Amino acid sequence: IEEKELNILKDLKDVIKLDTDAFIINHNGDLVASTVSLKNMSNEQQKIQKDWIKEQLEKETGFAVIKYKNNNGKDFFLSCTPIRDNRWYLITSIEILDEYIALSIIFAMVAFLVIITFGAMIIVIINRNTNYRYALEKTLYTDPITGGISYTNFERLVREKLKDTKPNVYSFISLDIHNFKLINDIHGGGGGNATLVHIHSMLRKYLDKDDLMCRVDADLFNILTKTKPIEEINDFFEKFATDLNSFNDKKKDKYFLKIKAGIYIIPGDQQSLMAIRDRSNIARKMAKNQHTTKLYTFAIFDESELLRQTREREFENTMEQSLKNHEFKMYLQPKINIQTGKIAGAEALVRWDSPVYGMIQPNSFIPMFERNGFIIQIDLDLFKQVCIFLKERIDNNLEPINISVNLSRIHLYNPNFLDDFIKIQEQYNIPSKYLEFEITESVAFEQLDAMEECINKIHEAGFTCSIDDFGSGYSSLNSLGDIPADVLKLDKTFFKVDSHQKIRNKHIITSVISLAKQLNMKVVAEGIETSSQAHFLQNIECDIIQGFIYSRPLPVAAFKEFLETWSDDIFCQTM
Numbered sequence: 091i092e093e094k095e096l097n098i099l100k101d102l103k104d105v106i107k108l109d110t111d112a113f114i115i116n117h118n119g120d121l122v123a124s125t126v127s128l129k130n131m132s133n134e135q136q137k138i139q140k141d142w143i144k145e146q147l148e149k150e151t152g153f154a155v156i157k158y159k160n161n162n163g164k165d166f167f168l169s170c171t172p173i174r175d176n177r178w179y180l181i182t183s184i185e186i187l188d189e190y191i192a193l194s195i196i197f198a199m200v201a202f203l204v205i206i207t208f209g210a211m212i213i214v215i216i217n218r219n220t221n222y223r224y225a226l227e228k229t230l231y232t233d234p235i236t237g238g239i240s241y242t243n244f245e246r247l248v249r250e251k252l253k254d255t256k257p258n259v260y261s262f263i264s265l266d267i268h269n270f271k272l273i274n275d276i277h278g279g280g281g282g283n284a285t286l287v288h289i290h291s292m293l294r295k296y297l298d299k300d301d302l303m304c305r306v307d308a309d310l311f312n313i314l315t316k317t318k319p320i321e322e323i324n325d326f327f328e329k330f331a332t333d334l335n336s337f338n339d340k341k342k343d344k345y346f347l348k349i350k351a352g353i354y355i356i357p358g359d360q361q362s363l364m365a366i367r368d369r370s371n372i373a374r375k376m377a378k379n380q381h382t383t384k385l386y387t388f389a390i391f392d393e394s395e396l397l398r399q400t401r402e403r404e405f406e407n408t409m410e411q412s413l414k415n416h417e418f419k420m421y422l423q424p425k426i427n428i429q430t431g432k433i434a435g436a437e438a439l440v441r442w443d444s445p446v447y448g449m450i451q452p453n454s455f456i457p458m459f460e461r462n463g464f465i466i467q468i469d470l471d472l473f474k475q476v477c478i479f480l481k482e483r484i485d486n487n488l489e490p491i492n493i494s495v496n497l498s499r500i501h502l503y504n505p506n507f508l509d510d511f512i513k514i515q516e517q518y519n520i521p522s523k524y525l526e527f528e529i530t531e532s533v534a535f536e537q538l539d540a541m542e543e544c545i546n547k548i549h550e551a552g553f554t555c556s557i558d559d560f561g562s563g564y565s566s567l568n569s570l571g572d573i574p575a576d577v578l579k580l581d582k583t584f585f586k587v588d589s590h591q592k593i594r595n596k597h598i599i600t601s602v603i604s605l606a607k608q609l610n611m612k613v614v615a616e617g618i619e620t621s622s623q624a625h626f627l628q629n630i631e632c633d634i635i636q637g638f639i640y641s642r643p644l645p646v647a648a649f650k651e652f653l654e655t656w657s658d659d660i661f662c663q664t665m
């Protein structure tokens with residue numbers, strides 16, 4: 091930079107004193123900013139400027155300077171500098187004192203104004219980006235419905251807290267509202283959202299300051315808290331759920347927000363957050379199944395539940411193939427007539443003989459098969475195995491025995507369910523009188539009319555029918571007369587009572603048996619394990635016993651042996 095220019099820059103104060111204008115126009119010639127109002131300019135000045143500027147804009151030449159005289163005969167320089175990608179133009183006019191100085195001033199001013207403009211633009215851009223980032227962060231880090239932290243934010247904070255944590259220090263809670271969908275349906279989305287805000291603020295009120303909490307999705311909340319003793323957890327839920335529902339106090343039509351929660355006690359820092367959350371969800375689903383009038387239910391995760399669920403999924407994937415492979419085996423448990431000492435028949439019970447998992451007991455797969463409907467095929471398959479067993483006896487001129495099969499409730503949803511059984515029976519040509527269907531008490535008493543019709547159909551086909559597990563639920567003795575079953579199977583819980591209840595229980599068993607007799611029903615007592623139980627039952631004229639006292643359920647070969655070796659002597663030894 092030459093010395094002269096430096097001097098000019100130093101004397102900027104003098105520059106200001108000069109008769110100078112600067113303004114910015116856009117491509118259309120509209121004024122964007124200016125140091126003077128155009129109105130203050132002489133007409134002559136304006137005209138020269140406008141014409142020349144127009145010409146420059148049309149030429150799109152870039153930086154240009156002209157010299158002109160104003161009204162008072164003063165010499166001026168006018169410069170035009172495109173800025174902002176030629177979208178704006180910086181125009182300066184300056185009085186010429188010394189041509190060189192004036193030109194230098196123009197350059198200095200242009201440079202100065204260009205820097206200012208770019209500076210301002212950069213500030214605007216940064217500012218805009220900051221606002222954008224702030225808005226982005228807000229959506230990322232806050233939950234739009236509750237205004238609390240978002241799940242992304244929660245995850246980040248949880249990870250920080252769990253870094254190097256010792257076993258069992260923290261618990262992860264998954265919490266939601268029973269039937270929240272109903273609130274949405276009744277009160278609309280707005281009502282639903284207001285409820286979520288209410289839950290959020292109540293949680294915040296009862297959680298510790300350091301606890302982390304957020305709404306994950308719909309009505310699901312996650313919490314990270316210090317592990318507490320069970321009494322304190324109970325206390326927390328009690329207070330929280332009561333306060334949460336206090337809005338009902340003055341309401342005539344009350345509706346309750348029932349909480350269900352799953353708690354996972356975090357065993358250390360080695361687990362992923364996803365695994366932790368999954369476990370709390372599994373626990374929550376367990377809590378969900380507990381029917382209760384309480385305002386809250388919760389369950390603490392236990393590893394065996396996860397194993398069970400994983401196993402269930404594996405079972406579901408292999409069940410069809412297993413059925414084809416004949417892995418579902420019929421076991422037979424003998425029933426003994428305790429008045430005569432003779433074999434009265436047997437109950438067919440399924441076992442899953444899996445090459446992968448070994449022998450699986452029905453309680454581990456029947457409930458799942460009832461849920462997914464596969465039990466229908468299992469029951470039909472067992473029935474077929476029963477028919478094959480009886481057919482073999484008939485073909486070998488051995489006396490067939492009475493065999494009962496369990497009928498899952500799922501069959502009863504189909505009014506024609508019996509047809510499939512009859513088809514199999516006809517295929518093997520088995521007389522109906524040897525076949526019995528066991529229907530559990532809970533199903534039989536659920537819908538008395540439908541059950542009566544169903545049993546009538548079973549009878550029409552010539553089969554017999556029993557009420558299974560009688561006394562395990564809440565069946566009323568009064569309704570027994572409405573069910574035309576042939577056999578009443580007393581549940582094993584009758585015989586598993588504490589000693590102080592025994593006398594009372596004996597009276598009940600005696601009355602049930604006498605009632606069944608009056609209704610022309612045979613009585614089978616299940617789960618009999620001791621000779622004192624057997625004696626008692628013999629004395630009160632119970633007909634049949636099924637229990638470990640005589641035999642566990644046996645595979646076919648062992649059952650055949652049982653039939654061959656059973657004798658009055660063995661019977662007497664057990665009594």
Ligand code: C2E
Binds near residue numbers: 438440453559638639
């Ligand atoms: P359930 O129908 O009440 O069958 C009687 C259960 O009591 C059998 O259990 C049997 O092994 C057991 N048991 C018999 N005597 C005694 C005893 O003296 N003491 C004790 N503690 N238990 C005894 P299992 O075979 O494990 O079957 C459990 C349940 O699974 C059955 O209860 C039945 O509800 C269901 N189930 C079994 N096989 C089938 C089937 O093929 N189809 C359907 N739908 N359900 C089945």
Ligand code: CA
Binds near residue numbers: 496528558
């Ligand atoms: Ca049964």
Ligand code: CA
Binds near residue numbers: 558559579581616
């Ligand atoms: Ca039973």
